Amino acid sequence: MRTLKMACAALLLVAAKGKAQEKESDCELNLNIAMYELKVNQNSEKEYTEIEALLAPCVEKDYDKAQLLLGKIYTKQEELTHHKKGFKLVKKAAKQDNRFAMVYLADLYKKGIGTEVDIKKAKKWYKKAYDLGSDKATYALGYLFYKGIGDTPQNYKRAVELFKQSSYPMAKHWLAVAYYFGNGVAQDKQKAVELLQSIERFDETAMLACMKEQMSTNFEFTELQEKLLTVENTKTPFSDRELMGNWEGSLVQLDWSEQKIIQQTPLHISFIQTEEENLKYTFSNEKNTISDIAYNDKDAFTFENLHIVLDRAFYNSASEKTIDYQITNATITKKKIEGKTYLVLALQSYAQELHELGSAFYLVLTKKKITTENGTEVSEEVLENLQQGSDQFIKLYPNPFHKELFVAYNLTQESHIRIEATHLNTGSNQILEEGKQQSEGEYIYYLNGNQLQQGMYVITVYVDGEKKTETIIKN
Numbered sequence: 001m002r003t004l005k006m007a008c009a010a011l012l013l014v015a016a017k018g019k020a021q022e023k024e025s026d027c028e029l030n031l032n033i034a035m036y037e038l039k040v041n042q043n044s045e046k047e048y049t050e051i052e053a054l055l056a057p058c059v060e061k062d063y064d065k066a067q068l069l070l071g072k073i074y075t076k077q078e079e080l081t082h083h084k085k086g087f088k089l090v091k092k093a094a095k096q097d098n099r100f101a102m103v104y105l106a107d108l109y110k111k112g113i114g115t116e117v118d119i120k121k122a123k124k125w126y127k128k129a130y131d132l133g134s135d136k137a138t139y140a141l142g143y144l145f146y147k148g149i150g151d152t153p154q155n156y157k158r159a160v161e162l163f164k165q166s167s168y169p170m171a172k173h174w175l176a177v178a179y180y181f182g183n184g185v186a187q188d189k190q191k192a193v194e195l196l197q198s199i200e201r202f203d204e205t206a207m208l209a210c211m212k213e214q215m216s217t218n219f220e221f222t223e224l225q226e227k228l229l230t231v232e233n234t235k236t237p238f239s240d241r242e243l244m245g246n247w248e249g250s251l252v253q254l255d256w257s258e259q260k261i262i263q264q265t266p267l268h269i270s271f272i273q274t275e276e277e278n279l280k281y282t283f284s285n286e287k288n289t290i291s292d293i294a295y296n297d298k299d300a301f302t303f304e305n306l307h308i309v310l311d312r313a314f315y316n317s318a319s320e321k322t323i324d325y326q327i328t329n330a331t332i333t334k335k336k337i338e339g340k341t342y343l344v345l346a347l348q349s350y351a352q353e354l355h356e357l358g359s360a361f362y363l364v365l366t367k368k369k370i371t372t373e374n375g376t377e378v379s380e381e382v383l384e385n386l387q388q389g390s391d392q393f394i395k396l397y398p399n400p401f402h403k404e405l406f407v408a409y410n411l412t413q414e415s416h417i418r419i420e421a422t423h424l425n426t427g428s429n430q431i432l433e434e435g436k437q438q439s440e441g442e443y444i445y446y447l448n449g450n451q452l453q454q455g456m457y458v459i460t461v462y463v464d465g466e467k468k469t470e471t472i473i474k475n
Helices: 002-040 045-060 064-075 080-094 099-111 119-131 135-147 156-165 169-181 189-197 205-213 223-228 380-387
Strands: 245-254 261-273 279-285 289-296 301-311 322-337 340-351 361-367 395-397 404-411 415-423 429-438 441-448 455-463 466-474
Touching: 002 045, 002 064, 045 064, 064 080, 064 099, 080 099, 099 119, 099 135, 119 135, 135 156, 135 169, 156 169, 169 189, 169 205, 189 205, 223 322, 223 361, 245 301, 245 340, 261 301, 261 361, 279 301, 322 361, 380 395, 380 404, 404 415, 404 455, 404 466, 415 441, 429 441
Parallel strands: none
Antiparallel strands: 245 261, 245 361, 261 279, 279 289, 289 301, 301 322, 322 340, 340 361, 395 404, 404 441, 415 429, 415 455, 455 466
16 A cells, blocks of 8 residues: 555656646747747837747746846836846846856846845855856956955956956956056066957957057056155145136046056146136036036035046947046145145046946146236246135235236126226326126236336226226335
């Protein structure tokens, strides 16, 4: 009797396994049909509906491959509600030890698709897939170390070790970059080119052209840059007045270890105060010009709507040639080297295309060489004193004056201007500006006092006919 029961149980088990295999076979068939449809009929709404119908029964049976494929389809659609559905399906597949699902789930956490950005969880799932032998996860962990993303310490050597372990094409791509710059390995630019040429199923033509073109590029710091870019952790408080005026210099982009320069481009930036007493900036480089409001407080210096568009050092296609970095805030440091004053802004940036923070950026600035409207060069000392002057429309320096006088004012809109200096007792008059149309901005005029008699003078600036005056003494 016992033998008969055991035989029946065995038959039931075989039947159950047969049905399970049949169901799995059906799902494999559905999965293959779905993948074929995706390949042949791309971006068709009807196609997605049919594929969903094919995969849905298998998803309900917790078939991990179906969960992953349908999850991918959902996360690549525009609607955010689909992203959340896709994320849940991918997570279910990952929990079934599907290493492909683990990597894709980690990507979703890293980019914040269908969920909040969570680099810690992304790294956890990359690590799980890595332990199961995933080449892509091995590369992805190397990428985290290469850039020091999240709580992963920046470490080129560890990144290179992982890239070398992986046969994933992007691992070779980044290994080539490491060789080109000498990051984590001895610099070997020819080796970088050879690595790119060896990548199969991956068109690296554009990047090869970039590398060959820049084979002799030197990315080392100059002695001055080393001094300037050693920025103290302590923030330097700056008043709006100290920032006013026109600045010029360069935008310096460092590598992820902040030990080398990737690229530097010339730029101009100016700060003025608006009628609403906001700080307005105008940023311009060879790629774009942007004007908006900046906020200067004790905790951070923040730019509103500042995007810096730069050429990438290397790119794989024309569509990737430039990248848009959104600048969020800055830390300002003032340094004086060999008698020259520099303003260094350490910028924090975000690259939307990459869903990542950018590498380190610095603005290295000096006050633009200024000449007055009537042709006299203005020293840094004069500029600083004019900026620290009174809140009056007309600013005068020095006061009293002897040999020379500088007259400054700031226009908040285009206006017609006339300027004159009148001796209060004699009425003798000297014209600094006969009359001209001037656009919004700061203006400085020079008055030669050598030939003027001593006494009290009234400086008058006519703005669209409106009279504005200040008095000053000539010694």
